[in-house]
Amino acid sequence: MNTLEAFADLVGASGAVAVEGGRTQWSLGGPADPDARLVRAPSGVVSHEPEEMIVRVRAGTPLEELRAATAEAGQFAALEASEPALATVGGVLACGRSGVRRLGWGPVRDAVLEVTAVDAGGSLIRAGAPLVKNVTGFDLCRLLVGSLGTLALIAEVVLRCKPLPEVERWWRAEGADPFGVAATLYRPLSVLWDGRCTWVGLAGYGADVDDQERRLLRPSGFEEVAGPPPLPGGGRWSYPPAALAGLPGAAGGPWLAEIGVGVVHTAAGDPPFDPASHVRPAAAAPSAFQPGPAHQPALAAIHRRLKEAFDPTGRLNPWRSPLRSLPPQASR
Amino acid sequence: MQDGLVDALRRALAPDRVHADPMELALYARDASMISGQASVVCFPLDGAEVAAAVRVCADHGRPFVARGSGTGLAGGATPAGDVPPVVIVTTKMNRVLEVDAAQRVAWVEPGVLNLDLSRAVAHLGLHFAPDPSSQQSCSVGGNVANNSGGPHCLLYGVTNPHVLAVEVVLPDGETVLLGGVDPEPDGLDLRGVFVGSEGTMGIATRIAVRLTPLPPSVATLLADFPTMGEAASAVSAVIAAGVVPAALEMMDANIVEVVEAYVRCGLPTDAAAVLIVELDGLPAGVETETSLVSKLLLDKGARSVRVASSAQERESWWKARKSAFGAIARIAPNYYLHDCVVPRSRLVDVLAEVGRICAAEDLVLGNVFHAGDGNLHPLIVFDRRVPGVLDKVHRAGQAIIEACVRAGGSLSGEHGIGLEKRDAMPLVFSAADLEAQRRLRDAFDPLGLCNPEKVLPRGGSRCGDLADLPAGAWV
Numbered sequence: 001m002n003t004l005e006a007f008a009d010l011v012g013a014s015g016a017v018a019v020e021g022g023r024t025q026w027s028l029g030g031p032a033d034p035d036a037r038l039v040r041a042p043s044g045v046v047s048h049e050p051e052e053m054i055v056r057v058r059a060g061t062p063l064e065e066l067r068a069a070t071a072e073a074g075q076f077a078a079l080e081a082s083e084p085a086l087a088t089v090g091g092v093l094a095c096g097r098s099g100v101r102r103l104g105w106g107p108v109r110d111a112v113l114e115v116t117a118v119d120a121g122g123s124l125i126r127a128g129a130p131l132v133k134n135v136t137g138f139d140l141c142r143l144l145v146g147s148l149g150t151l152a153l154i155a156e157v158v159l160r161c162k163p164l165p166e167v168e169r170w171w172r173a174e175g176a177d178p179f180g181v182a183a184t185l186y187r188p189l190s191v192l193w194d195g196r197c198t199w200v201g202l203a204g205y206g207a208d209v210d211d212q213e214r215r216l217l218r219p220s221g222f223e224e225v226a227g228p229p230p231l232p233g234g235g236r237w238s239y240p241p242a243a244l245a246g247l248p249g250a251a252g253g254p255w256l257a258e259i260g261v262g263v264v265h266t267a268a269g270d271p272p273f274d275p276a277s278h279v280r281p282a283a284a285a286p287s288a289f290q291p292g293p294a295h296q297p298a299l300a301a302i303h304r305r306l307k308e309a310f311d312p313t314g315r316l317n318p319w320r321s322p323l324r325s326l327p328p329q330a331s332r
Numbered sequence: 333m334q335d336g337l338v339d340a341l342r343r344a345l346a347p348d349r350v351h352a353d354p355m356e357l358a359l360y361a362r363d364a365s366m367i368s369g370q371a372s373v374v375c376f377p378l379d380g381a382e383v384a385a386a387v388r389v390c391a392d393h394g395r396p397f398v399a400r401g402s403g404t405g406l407a408g409g410a411t412p413a414g415d416v417p418p419v420v421i422v423t424t425k426m427n428r429v430l431e432v433d434a435a436q437r438v439a440w441v442e443p444g445v446l447n448l449d450l451s452r453a454v455a456h457l458g459l460h461f462a463p464d465p466s467s468q469q470s471c472s473v474g475g476n477v478a479n480n481s482g483g484p485h486c487l488l489y490g491v492t493n494p495h496v497l498a499v500e501v502v503l504p505d506g507e508t509v510l511l512g513g514v515d516p517e518p519d520g521l522d523l524r525g526v527f528v529g530s531e532g533t534m535g536i537a538t539r540i541a542v543r544l545t546p547l548p549p550s551v552a553t554l555l556a557d558f559p560t561m562g563e564a565a566s567a568v569s570a571v572i573a574a575g576v577v578p579a580a581l582e583m584m585d586a587n588i589v590e591v592v593e594a595y596v597r598c599g600l601p602t603d604a605a606a607v608l609i610v611e612l613d614g615l616p617a618g619v620e621t622e623t624s625l626v627s628k629l630l631l632d633k634g635a636r637s638v639r640v641a642s643s644a645q646e647r648e649s650w651w652k653a654r655k656s657a658f659g660a661i662a663r664i665a666p667n668y669y670l671h672d673c674v675v676p677r678s679r680l681v682d683v684l685a686e687v688g689r690i691c692a693a694e695d696l697v698l699g700n701v702f703h704a705g706d707g708n709l710h711p712l713i714v715f716d717r718r719v720p721g722v723l724d725k726v727h728r729a730g731q732a733i734i735e736a737c738v739r740a741g742g743s744l745s746g747e748h749g750i751g752l753e754k755r756d757a758m759p760l761v762f763s764a765a766d767l768e769a770q771r772r773l774r775d776a777f778d779p780l781g782l783c784n785p786e787k788v789l790p791r792g793g794s795r796c797g798d799l800a801d802l803p804a805g806a807w808v
Contacts, residue, residue: 050674051573052676074575098519107516109525110494125769129743129761131674133491135480135529136744136754136761138770138788142493142525152769163575183435187614207617238517260436262516298507302776303520307686307765309772323520 002042002058004116004124004155010039011153013122016315021091022062024083028095029148029320036318041155042088045069052131053161054113059090059154066159075161077107082231084244091155097236098145100228103182103260104189104203109145112158116150117144117152120311130158143306149317159191165203171213171222172199172229178259179245184216191259192228195248198259232256232267239264239273247272300326337393341375341419344385349376349425359418360400360412364467366669367408367752371398372417375436375523379442380500380508380538383421386508387536390419396782397421400538401443401475404467406670407751409479409531413786414575421536423474430539437544438497438514443474443537447481450542459544462489464557465747466655474537480529482747484580484654487705491747493528500539501527504783514541521625526773531749532784534777548579548613553647554634557604561585561688561700563634564606565680568704571610572631572677576622579706580611587664588657588699588712595660598649604636608704609650657701661714664697669713669726671733675742677707683740687711690732694725708746709737735760750788758790 011017018036026032043060050073057066057077063084069077080099081087098107105111114128117140127140144154168189176191179199185191190201200217202209213222232254241262247255252270256265264272303323307314341350351357351374372395377383390397396418400410412418427444434457441450447468451460457555465484467473471481477499479524482491489495498512527534558564563581568703572579584592584607585601593600600607608630612622627638641647661668675683684700691713702710711733715722734744734757743761744754758767771789775781 049676049678051569051678052576053572096522102516106490106494109522110490119765119769121764125765127764127766127769129674130741131676131707131743131746133482133486133674133703133708133746134743135482135491135747135749136771137750137758137766139480139493139526139529140769140773142522143773145525146522164576179435186546189644204615205618205621207621208615210619211615236517238513238515240436240514241516242433258516296509298503298509299511299520299523302503302509302523305776305779306521306773309776310769325519 002044004042007039007042007155008118008122008124011118011122014315016318017153019090019094019153021060021088021094022083022086024081024087025091025095025097029322031319032317033319039153041088043088048073048075048155049159050161051076052130053132054158055134055161056130056156056158057089058091058156059088061089063087063089063092070161071164074164076164077113077159077161079108079159080105080246089157093154093157094147094149100190100192100231100258101201102122102258102263103191104187104201104248109142112141112145112157113160114158115141115144115158117154119152120313120316124155127154128158132160146322147322148322150307150320150322151316153316165211167206168201168203169209169213170199170201170225170227171217172197172220172225174218176220176222181216181220182259185212190228192256193244193259194254194256195231195251199225201228229256231265233265234269235266235271237264237271238262243273261287299323335419337419338373338393340389340393341373341386344389345375345377345382349378349551351375360422363400363403363405363408363410365406365408365411365751367411369411369413370417371412371420374420376422378425380502382522383536383538384502384506386419386421387502387504390782391505391780393628394782395419396785397436397794398784399423399474399478399532401472401478402470404471405475405479405749405751406672406751407745407749407786409749409751409787411752413752418785419504423472423536426538426699430459434459436514437546438541439544440539440541441473443472443477443540446474447471447473447476454544455547458547460547461542462486462545463489463492466658473540473542475760477528477537477540478530478532479747479749482703482708484582484703486747487581487703488577488579488613493525495543495545496524496528496540497543498541499524499527499537501537503535504778504780508538512541529749530774530787531751533774533787535783550616550619551611551613551647552619553641553650554610554612554623554626554630555641556608556630556634556638556639557601558606558608559604559636561606561684562681564608565684565704567608567630567633567635568680569677570633571626572705574625574629576612576626578610578626578705579613580609582609582654583607583700583702583704584654584657585700587697588661588701591660591663591699592653592657594663595656595724596649596653598646598653600653601637609654654701657699658712660732661699661712665714665716667715667717669715669730671711671713672731672748673708673709673734673737673742674746675707675709675737675740679740679742680704680707683709683736683742686736687733690729691737694729696729703746706746707742753785755786755788758788
């Protein structure tokens with residue numbers, strides 16, 4: 001029963017459905033419609049081909065299972081979640097959110113090479129290819145990553161794998177300049193900052209990491225720690241990375257910022273900056289080309305047309321919308 | 333009708349930047365592919381507002397339009413095609429680097445900025461734009477965005493999509509919208525990711541925020557020569573299987589080595605059946621470790637010799653040789669047809685042999701110069717189009733090469749795109765339902781169907797592919 005076809009049959013062609021992964025980001029994009037039928041994607045690592053650096057995995061597979069399967073051959077796929085035993089591959093991709101290693105690993109959307117999904121009519125559709133390089137056809141893979149299961153339900157994916165680094169190590173220092181550190185290290189894995197402490201993660205060949213530690217981290221007072229700090233779980237915000245310098249004066253409660261990335265985790269549910277001021281914060285370099293107005297009518301129109309084209313009856317994950325400024329519509 | 337269109341465009345832009353004389357139109361009838369179309373008007377906007385004005389005129393007149401950068405595309409993506417000759421909107425005059433934020437490693441550029449000019453403009457900051465197509469001296473960043481372009485160093489750094497943070501786009505109805513953002517999680521679907529690689533069918537990029545990449549502190553470039561193509565291909569698999577991801581891993585066969593050596597004279601072994609260029613970059617200790625590991629693997633797999641570039645000059649001369657292959661090939665014959673397919677790396681040996689058989693059967697001269705590390709083949713068929721019947725042979729061989737790659741588990745294009753060239757081969761790799769989903773995506777951006785029509789998706793559903801089946805008004 002754990003086949004893609006069985007999942008397609010389960011989704012069927014009518015009635016509201018909500019897809020359930022590990023429920024670690026369950027409220028993202030709105031609550032689930034309580035009347036929607038809950039479905040789960042099939043699970044399991046189908047195949048790992050180390051010489052092709054790809055892994056084929058069913059969407060319901062927990063990240064921990066994927067990690068263990070790829071690690072056997074010395075590789076990993078760059079998906080990350082704070083609860084890897086619960087969070088599923090499909091859930092992480094549908095939410096589209098990266099973890100604290102994004103500076104080194106890149107966003108999750110860049111790890112996806114092929115997607116097989118169930119569309120609103122209950123049919124399987126496929127996009128991309130199980131190849132590390134491919135520009136054949138329009139990029140439905142990137143369309144579905146972060147779509148919260150509102151356009152089609154991800155059933156199986158092929159992910160890019162990378163060799164596991166020889167070492168991954170973490171350091172912490174109080175009072176160090178996180179922006180200076182991020183600028184001098186060569187392609188760091190992660191730089192995190194809570195206004196007082198800076199954490200640095202480096203991955204690579206042991207001798208190179210030792211050398212960076214000796215030249216760049218020890219002189220600034222960094223000491224080795226077991227790993228990154230726990231994330232404040234109240235809110236998650238997206239800012240131009242240059243804006244993060246303005247955080248200490250602006251944020252009310254505890255926060256942790258991903259330097260060089262722009263994600264800010266807060267303990268409180270409120271944004272650390274005024275949404276209007278983050279467009280061009282006083283602390284950042286003046287820029288003529290910072291993001292435009294949050295609400296762009298033409299952007300909402302494309303979202304609406306996509307939803308109507310992919311899910312004309314609004315049956316896939318009703319009550320949820322990937323575009324915050326476009327309220328979801330009840331299923332018909 | 334035509335007069336009204338030209339006048340409206342001249343009012344929207346300026347009379348001297350809207351051209352409709354036959355000589356000028358002929359210049360824009362095709363890109364670097366072999367597929368010609370017919371332009372109705374060619375216009376040269378100076379900024380996003382003028383692009384929007386031109387697109388609105390097209391929408392008002394119900395006329396299709398095609399964006400064009402440097403016109404170096406090889407799949408006909410910028411060829412004006414269709415029953416109604418499209419308006420060609422050329423972005424070459426929009427060629428300013430608008431802003432460079434060295435601290436955040438972001439540059440805002442206009443679409444007409446040339447790929448290599450951008451890297452040169454930021455080199456003094458220790459940065460570069462990582463996608464490096466062989467045409468990087470002449471191709472534009474806007475074209476790279478349209479085609480999700482690759483290049484040798486995409487093996488480690490990825491193709492264009494990961495290097496684009498935001499795109500200001502004039503949509504097919506003339507509205508301007510910002511897709512993506514310099515912040516990491518912009519609201520909504522990843523329409524930026526969808527737009528990059530959409531081959532000009534979803535709007536026209538007018539400003540682009542690109543990610544700049546630090547220049548590596550240490551680089552080692554290795555050149556290995558092999559007595560057979562098969563041994564070179566198995567060495568490629570061995571390197572990847574050993575857990576090394578080189579910055580670039582390129583292969584050239586004997587025909588290519590012979591012509592580029594005659595052109596560049598950088599000491600390539602002209603008696604080799606295949607040459608691999610392997611570039612390793614990063615921090616010094618890792619580069620040193622990987623250099624010895626890769627050297628050993630190459631020798632184990634049959635390399636007669638492995639040289640490490642002893643200077644930047646030597647390294648650059650090897651890259652010059654690699655990147656000038658398409659020009660140098662003119663020593664053999666005046667025309668070439670450059671293919672672009674991807675196969676699983678483990679199938680390189682079989683597929684290269686099959687491609688050789690296909691070309692031999694048609695009595696065509698073949699060169700192979702390609703991105704071996706990611707399985708991205710570039711069979712280069714060299715011919716003289718004045719020879720009667722040769723074009724038929726070239727197309728038959730091309731179709732057979734595509735089919736062989738697909739049979740081996742490969743795909744139609746690794747970096748050149750689908751355009752017109754491979755549009756009708758799409759059913760070889762996608763079902764009718766897959767193609768319908770792609771059509772829905774495109775139509776959400778372009779409900780009127782005016783934006784680079786005829787490209788990427790086959791017209792009539794899931795007919796089996798035939799390369800020669802081109803739209804009306806196009807000719808090869």
